[in-house]
C-alpha cells in the first residue's frame with residue numbers, strides 16, 4: 001500500500017461490533033480479566049493501551065521498522081534510548097542538535113557515567129576518528145537543528161557498525177514521508193512527534209522506532225518501568241494528525257522553497273540555510289537519501305539588533321518555540337531552544353544573535369512573505385539600518 005494510504009487507514013486493535021471508522025479512544029487506566037493467570041491482551045495503560053498501540057503500529061509501518069513505542073514527549077523518547085547505556089559507555093553525538101538533546105546528554109546522560117563526545121557528522125573522517133576510541137552509539141540529526149547540516153546516513157551506519165556502535169537518527173525534521181533512516185542502515189529512529197507527525201501545535205509526544213526486535217524488547221522494558229508512555233488522548237490526536245501527514249509535508253515544503261527564495265533576495269538577510277536550495281552544501285545528499293527537503297529553514301540577518309527587532313514586529317508568524325505545525329513559528333535559537341548550550345559551544349557552531357529559525361506553516365506563502373517584509377521594514381526604521 002502507498003504511504004498516503006497507510007497514513008489514512010489504521011487498523012483498530014480491538015474488534016468492535018459497531019465498526020467505527022476511526023480507532024476509538026480508550027480512556028481507561030486498567031482492563032479487567034476473565035480468567036486467572038490469563039490476560040486478554042491489555043492490563044494497565046502504563047504498559048499498553050489499544051489507542052496508543054494503534055498509532056505505534058502506524059508509525060512503525062511508515063518508518064519501515066519492526067516496532068515503535070510512543071512516549072509522552074520527544075525528550076522522554078530520547079531519554080529512554082539513553083537508558084540502554086551503562087556507566088563507562090561512550091556516545092558520539094552530532095555537534096549541532098536540538099538544544100534539549102544537548103542538555104540531556106550534558107547533564108543527565110553524563111551524570112549516569114556515559115561519556116558523550118561531539119563531532120560534525122557531515123565530516124565522515126572526523127566521525128571515523130571519533131569512533132576509533134570505541135563507542136556504543138552514534139547519535140545524529142539530519143538535517144540538524146538549527147543549522148540544517150545534512151549527513152550521510154548510510155555512510156554513518158557503516159562507520160558506526162564497523163566500530164560496534166548503534167546508529168540513532170532523530171528524524172523529526174523530515175519525518176518518514178521524506179526520509180526513512182532504518183532503510184539506510186540506522187538502528188533506532190527517534191522523533192519529537194510534537195512537530196510534523198502530530199502536526200497541529202497541540203500535542204507533546206515522542207516516538208522510538210527500531211529495526212530490531214531485541215533492541216525494542218529492551219526499550220519496552222525500560223519504558224514500561226519508567227512510565228513515560230503517551231497517554232490515550234494524545235495518542236488519538238497523534239493518530240489523527242498522521243492522516244494528513246503527506247498533504248501537510250508537501251505544502252510545508254513548497255511554502256519553505258518559496259520563502260527560501262524570497263529570503264535569498266531580501267536585502268536584510270545575509271545567508272539562508274535550507275537544503276532545498278541547490279546552493280546548499282547538503283542539497284544533493286539530502287535528495288539522494290530521501291524524497292524531500294522539509295519545511296524548516298534558518299537564516300542570518302544583517303545584525304543582532306535587526307534580528308531582535310524583527311521578532312517583535314511580526315503579526316502572522318508567531319514568535320514561539322516548536323515547529324512542524326499548521327501555524328508558521330519563528331524561533332530565536334540563542335535565547336530559546338539553545339539557551340542552555342554553553343556560549344563557547346554556540347560560537348563554535350555559528351549559532352549567534354543574527355540567526356533566526358523559521359518553521360514554515362501551511363498558510364498561503366504570499367501572506368507569510370508579506371508579514372516578513374513588513375516586519376523587516378518596521379525593524380529597519382526602529383534600529384536605523
Ligand SMILES: *Cc1c(COP(=O)(O)O)cnc(C)c1O
Nearest residue numbers: 073074075098145172192194205
Ligand atoms: C522538539 C525536538 C525534540 C524534543 O521533543 P519534545 O517533543 O519537545 O520533547 C527533539 N529533537 C528535535 C529535532 C526537536 O525538534
